[in-house]
Amino acid sequence: MGFCMRFLEILCAIVLPPLGVFFRYGCCKLEFWLSVVLTILGYVPGIIYAIYVIVTDPERHYDDDYRAV
Numbered sequence: 001m002g003f004c005m006r007f008l009e010i011l012c013a014i015v016l017p018p019l020g021v022f023f024r025y026g027c028c029k030l031e032f033w034l035s036v037v038l039t040i041l042g043y044v045p046g047i048i049y050a051i052y053v054i055v056t057d058p059e060r061h062y063d064d065d066y067r068a069v
Contacts, residue, residue: 006054013050017043020050024057 013020021035031053039046 009054010051013054014047017046017050021053024054 009020009023011020012023017039018032018035021032025031035046035050035053038049
């Protein structure tokens with residue numbers, strides 16, 4: 001499941017870089033807004049940053065969202 005989700009995020013990051021970052025982080029994080037700015041300034045820097053952010057982010061465990069902190 002993790003490989004398939006990461007593949008789809010990378011595919012979205014190639015088509016529309018902020019979308020791939022949005023799926024990974026949501027819209028209220030610095031990574032998303034930096035991806036939006038880089039995409040506006042240049043499409044290729046937006047793609048490079050989005051793929052970098054998705055690939056270097058450690059694999060999320062969806063079960064951790066339901067545990068008490």
